Amino acid sequence: xxxxxxxxxxxxxxxxxxxxxxxxxxxxxxxxxxxxxxxxxxxxxxxxxxxxxxxxxxxxxxxxxxxxxxxxxxxxxxxxxxxxxxxxxxxxxxxxxxxxxxxxxxxxxxxxxxxxxxxxxxxxxxxxxxxxxxxxxxxxxxxxxxxxxxxxxxxxxxxxxxxxxxxxxxxxxxxxxxxxxxxxxxxxxxxxxxxxxxxxxxxxxxxxxxxxxxxxxxxxxxxxxxxxxxxxxxxxxxxxxxxxxxxxxxxxxxxxxxxxxxxxxxxxxxxxxxxxxxxxxxxxxxxxxxxxxxxxxxxxxxxxxxxxxxxxxxxx
Amino acid sequence: xxxxxxxxxxxxxxxxxxxxxxxxxxxxxxxxxxxxxxxxxxxxxxxxxxxxxxxxxxxxxxxxxxxxxxxxxxxxxxxxxxxxxxxxxxxxxxxxxxxxxxxxxxxxxxxxxxxxxxxxxxxxxxxxxxxxxxxxxxxxxxxxxxxxxxxxxxxxxxxxxxxxxxxxxxxxxxxxxxxxxxxxxxxxxxxxxxxxxxxxxxxxxxxxxxxxxxxxxxxxxxxxxxxxxxxxxxxxxxxxxxxxxxxxxxxxxxxxxxxxxxxxxxxxxxxxxxxxxxxxxxxxxxxxxxxxxxxxxxxxxxxxxxxxxxxxxxx
Numbered sequence: 001x002x003x004x005x006x007x008x009x010x011x012x013x014x015x016x017x018x019x020x021x022x023x024x025x026x027x028x029x030x031x032x033x034x035x036x037x038x039x040x041x042x043x044x045x046x047x048x049x050x051x052x053x054x055x056x057x058x059x060x061x062x063x064x065x066x067x068x069x070x071x072x073x074x075x076x077x078x079x080x081x082x083x084x085x086x087x088x089x090x091x092x093x094x095x096x097x098x099x100x101x102x103x104x105x106x107x108x109x110x111x112x113x114x115x116x117x118x119x120x121x122x123x124x125x126x127x128x129x130x131x132x133x134x135x136x137x138x139x140x141x142x143x144x145x146x147x148x149x150x151x152x153x154x155x156x157x158x159x160x161x162x163x164x165x166x167x168x169x170x171x172x173x174x175x176x177x178x179x180x181x182x183x184x185x186x187x188x189x190x191x192x193x194x195x196x197x198x199x200x201x202x203x204x205x206x207x208x209x210x211x212x213x214x215x216x217x218x219x220x221x222x223x224x225x226x227x228x229x230x231x232x233x234x235x236x237x238x239x240x241x242x243x244x245x246x247x248x249x250x251x252x253x254x255x256x257x258x259x260x261x262x263x264x265x266x267x268x269x270x271x272x273x274x275x276x277x278x279x280x281x282x283x284x285x286x287x288x289x290x291x292x293x294x295x296x297x298x299x300x301x302x303x304x305x306x307x308x309x310x311x312x313x314x315x316x
Numbered sequence: 317x318x319x320x321x322x323x324x325x326x327x328x329x330x331x332x333x334x335x336x337x338x339x340x341x342x343x344x345x346x347x348x349x350x351x352x353x354x355x356x357x358x359x360x361x362x363x364x365x366x367x368x369x370x371x372x373x374x375x376x377x378x379x380x381x382x383x384x385x386x387x388x389x390x391x392x393x394x395x396x397x398x399x400x401x402x403x404x405x406x407x408x409x410x411x412x413x414x415x416x417x418x419x420x421x422x423x424x425x426x427x428x429x430x431x432x433x434x435x436x437x438x439x440x441x442x443x444x445x446x447x448x449x450x451x452x453x454x455x456x457x458x459x460x461x462x463x464x465x466x467x468x469x470x471x472x473x474x475x476x477x478x479x480x481x482x483x484x485x486x487x488x489x490x491x492x493x494x495x496x497x498x499x500x501x502x503x504x505x506x507x508x509x510x511x512x513x514x515x516x517x518x519x520x521x522x523x524x525x526x527x528x529x530x531x532x533x534x535x536x537x538x539x540x541x542x543x544x545x546x547x548x549x550x551x552x553x554x555x556x557x558x559x560x561x562x563x564x565x566x567x568x569x570x571x572x573x574x575x576x577x578x579x580x581x582x583x584x585x586x587x588x589x590x591x592x593x594x595x596x597x598x599x600x601x602x603x604x605x606x607x608x609x610x611x612x613x614x615x616x617x618x619x620x621x622x623x624x625x626x627x628x629x630x631x
Contacts, residue, residue, distance in 0.1 A: 292455055
């Protein structure tokens with residue numbers, strides 16, 4: 001995990017020594033020292049943390065099994081299930097609401113995240129490889145611009161992007177979110193640093209001597225070596241686009257195009273205004289629950305990739 | 317093990333530079349541009365041009381009658397005397413002072429505990445504390461909005477168990493703390509992972525040495541572990557600072573529920589959004605966003621420069 005990807009000196013330690021260090025640690029003489037009563041208090045503190053961090057999820061799961069009458073009647077505890085189990089009727093109501101709008105939102109989120117994420121990954125893998133492998137005129141300046149642009153806050157870009165996109169008649173089209181999401185300077189930086197570490201120059205030179213062309217070297221020699229970083233960058237870019245709120249909020253006025261973040265935001269404010277019936281809250285709650293499942297599942301199953309990616313982040 | 321290895325890990329110079337001038341390197345240079353060109357196009361179209369365009373817009377004014385005219389720095393002068401803008405700037409600074417330490421302390425305590433405990437429970441905690449990061453910020457704010465809700469949230473129940481009256485989380489005084497809590501919940505796990513990765517990289521023989529000298533676990537954590545991961549702490553601080561100054565999603569999401577307490581100028585970003593998309597004053601909004609962006613850029617760059625020896629961020 002971290003050992004495959006972390007590079008540089010930020011943590012004060014070379015990543016490739018990480019795994020042995022950990023092994024040494026767990027098999028070392030330290031562990032027996034720590035057993036016993038002194039560990040009770042740390043475990044209690046950790047348990048308190050878990051309660052705090054899990055509370056919203058627990059509430060959401062419980063609340064999504066309640067009909068809106070049960071939600072508001074005040075008879076059942078907000079943190080425990082009522083007698084009735086209405087999760088499936090809530091899901092049914094959610095997916096039929098306004099002609100299946102929620103399914104559209106979910107589909108849009110997938111489309112934007114995957115298109116934007118794949119695009120960003122392709123661009124940054126190529127660029128990172130180019131920066132690492134070739135010395136060309138303007139390389140230093142270009143790379144300095146890339147580093148600087150990591151620090152440009154998204155906000156500064158949203159307003160001009162909106163004006164430019166609306167000038168090009170691209171607002172309220174999927175391109176308004178997919179194209180800007182394909183730009184990820186931080187991913188270029190990660191790929192460059194990783195390529196510097198992962199690809200021995202002798203190997204590339206040997207391939208050249210054997211008569212392989214540059215494209216062939218990239219595809220057959222370099223790309224397989226870069227795979228762990230490619231997966232991390234893909235994951236981080238997909239998640240970044242999935243979570244984006246400000247850009248789609250600005251670009252879309254047609255609810256059919258909303259990703260699930262903006263859609264739920266709109267549904268929530270509608271539920272807020274609907275003072276009479278309180279009729280939408282169970283939809284907002286169930287919708288929130290369903291929308292977080294894909295990312296949580298992928299984060300838990302792809303642990304070893306994102307942990308590697310985050311520790312590259314910790315380096316620079 | 318650490319120092320020597322660090323030195324060898326600097327990115328090497330591309331080998332083509334060694335042979336600059338001959339035909340081979342010329343051909344290689346063209347390949348360098350070929351690989352970076354697609355990214356360069358996107359960088360130009362979706363970052364550099366919008367940036368310049370935002371700056372140009374901020375120097376202009378557009379009126380229905382008079383069209384577009386150059387006004388120099390008038391929009392900036394207006395921004396820095398606009399009480400609504402300054403109010404928001406002041407508020408995000410206050411948020412930075414309260415929110416960043418809150419997140420970092422929670423993250424550091426969790427990271428130190430999980431690093432020190434090698435039990436399965438610690439491993440599970442690491443995952444559970446991190447999970448909020450996998451939730452979109454907007455949905456996280458939405459979930460806490462539910463929990464804060466006086467009509468169907470659990471607050472009254474929880475406070476009632478201690479014989480207390482639940483506070484109104486959306487009141488003018490309390491909404492600040494409510495937002496700090498949401499952000500801490502959302503980001504502490506991410507920062508914990510960064511700190512934990514750094515802690516895992518520290519050579520454990522250093523702890524052994526301290527232990528032999530009679531240091532207890534508390535002293536090891538305070539005197540050795542925290543200084544050893546100072547660079548990660550600084551990095552987290554920069555991340556958190558940049559994020560806090562751009563504060564937008566959470567307060568924007570709570571605005572519906574906390575009607576009145578979160579005004580249209582609650583943070584500079586919300587103000588810029590309102591000015592642009594509710595009042596359609598794109599020029600003034602650009603000036604606000606650009607001024608804020610400049611503060612963030614210069615601030616974070618200066619901070620990284622000032623701490624470069626400790627952090628190794630700018631080598």
